[in-house]
Amino acid sequence: MSNSHLFLKPAFITTPGQNGVGxxxxxxxxxxxxxxxxxxxxxxxxxxxxxxxxxxxxxxxxxxxxxxxxxxxxxxxxxxxxxxxxxxxxxxxxxxxxxxxxxxxxxxxxxxxxxIRLRKLIHTDFPSVQGPWTPYTFRDPQLNKVEFPCPELTGPFINETSATEELLELYKRQKLGNVEESRAE
Amino acid sequence: MASLIPKLLNNFSRLALQNSKKLNTRSAQVEKLSSILTKCYGTQATPYEIIDEEKDNKKSDEIIQKVQSQLTESKEGRLFAIVHLAGKQFRITEGDVVVVEGYWPPSCGERISLDKVLLVGASDFTLIGRPVVQNGLVNIEATVIEKTLSHTKTHFRKKRRKQYMRIHFYKIPQTHLRINRISIVGELNNPPEVSGLEKAIF
CATH class of the missing domain: 3.40.30.10 (Glutaredoxin)
Known part of the structure; x- marks a missing residue:
């Protein structure tokens, strides 16, 4: 197999004298x-x-x-x-x-x-207009005020309710139902 | 069976009640955490949220007016756009050079306008198309500055134990495009009732 393309001179897009701007x-x-x-x-x-x-x-x-x-x-x-x-x-x-x-x-x-092998198919002088993304973009600014070490933030983030919690809720609901039933009686 | 379930639940509850104090504190923590860590940016309302449509409309109108005022005073600064061009999406601003790969009819020196605009943005605002920004809102002009061929690429095929080997060499036509201007010319938040007719041929 020919690997000649691997040894081509890599280059970025160049345009002579801002061609096409005017x-x-x-x-x-x-x-x-x-x-x-x-x-x-x-x-x-x-x-x-x-x-x-x-x-x-x-x-x-x-x-x-x-x-x-x-x-x-x-x-x-x-x-x-x-x-x-x-x-x-x-x-x-x-x-x-x-x-x-x-x-x-x-x-x-x-x-x-x-x-010549083109490395990128786009050339821009302004890579970002709204600012490059960082881990802090779109995050709550409250995070700035957190003092570390923070036990809440270091643990795993679990948003779902666990099975025990769900069962507890079921139990509570059942209790309420019993009360209503007794009232009805 | 029906009688079994409450029994089971009772057994569980006995277990759970011992840990209930612990659990409550944990759930409170989770709530606090979730408020900091995640924010719902979807269009659907969270169950506890009370939606006041008037209030919402007022807020969006305010935002649109702010953007409009920026545009009328031409204080929006540099604009960027994401355009759909020959099957690919490019992020472009003024003065960029974009390479379109594959056969593409426009010839050198031609000025073309790019119509499939998926998104336009400035430093302070972003107009997002669903999926395309309304026709006539954004004006993007480009010039074809070069038509070349890519470097020689190899396509190697081999079948094992079959004495079959082929090497194909090929080049892809490339078109270099200079982006001349990106500007918002149409009226914001005022889409035409019927669109697409201006280009249709009856």
């Missing part, structure tokens, strides 16, 4: 599509460049897209983010749809997220 800024700076003009493994990439690349560019004016042909090498997508991260995706034998999907993912990311 407005959203796309964090992808530039993308380089590297491919071979005649190798079969680049076929999808070539088709993508011919058919879908212009639409992608029009959709995302904030991203600079470069196309770099090179001979006899596998196609890759290289992305550079505003925070300086670079990430590349091996696009060998990818179809044009797959390439578009990966490009969209790279565009929507804020940095290279590979090899």
């Amino acid at each position: 407005r959203y800024v796309c964090q992808l700076q530039r993308v380089v599509l590297k491919f071979c003009k005649n190798n079969g493994s680049s076929r999808g990439m070539r088709e993508f460049i011919e058919t879908k690349l212009m639409d992608f560019v029009k959709e995302s004016p904030e991203v600079a897209v470069y196309v770099k042909p090179r001979r006899h090498r596998t196609p890759i997508i290289k992305a550079e983010y505003l925070n300086g991260d670079t990430q590349w995706v091996n696009a060998r034998n990818f179809t044009e749809d797959e390439i578009l999907k990966w490009l969209k993912l790279l565009k929507s990311q804020s940095s290279d997220r590979t090899g």
Whole structure:
């Protein structure tokens, strides 16, 4: 079994430059599509460049897209983010749809997220508004005035009536019943 | 049989009477203890309690008015809320970042409002929904700032003595949400007679 996820770098959520507080800024700076003009493994990439690349560019004016042909090498997508991260995706034998999907993912990311495991799925600067819970929240303030050692508080807390107590009560009730009966007679 | 029970009881009573003094003191202690240690916060009245509805209403009206005055003077301070988002509950305040796991359609840069609010609170008061706070009372705005994939997770399956082993690798799509604003905009304690119609399509 692979335990590689155990050795991933654990990290908390980070957002570059308070992104989204005022407005959203796309964090992808530039993308380089590297491919071979005649190798079969680049076929999808070539088709993508011919058919879908212009639409992608029009959709995302904030991203600079470069196309770099090179001979006899596998196609890759290289992305550079505003925070300086670079990430590349091996696009060998990818179809044009797959390439578009990966490009969209790279565009929507804020940095290279590979090899990072998020420790918490929420980030807050204000962990508590009403004050953190303590053992004394929602307790009677009378407890503050108790002097210790206090025999009442140290014993076990039993709220239920015991069997003997219940029997006693039954007995009392019975006695009352007898009295009423005698009165009736 | 019927005659047996009082006999038995009598026998018990003889036993019990010896300890009755002890027991009485103990029960008194328990009463005192229970008054300190536990407080009933349920809606049901304790048997000895006398409920005066007018008095109760007056008290709740007073509390609501206090909250309302805080809201009108905008002295409520920082608000937090518990929202139901894509099957999970999150405690959020302004400026938080929340990660929603799994496929979720909103795309980057979109502004959305979170409607399933289970609870809103400030430092001095809490509005609790049953189960959801009334629609239109609270306004929570959020921005989608990132859509990524989680780290590679492994799913390992093995059957003993059957020469069967599989490792599956998968990633979960994640959406990062920035909470922009939480505010109480509606009127307190004035729910509409009919709700849910504003979103229904006939």
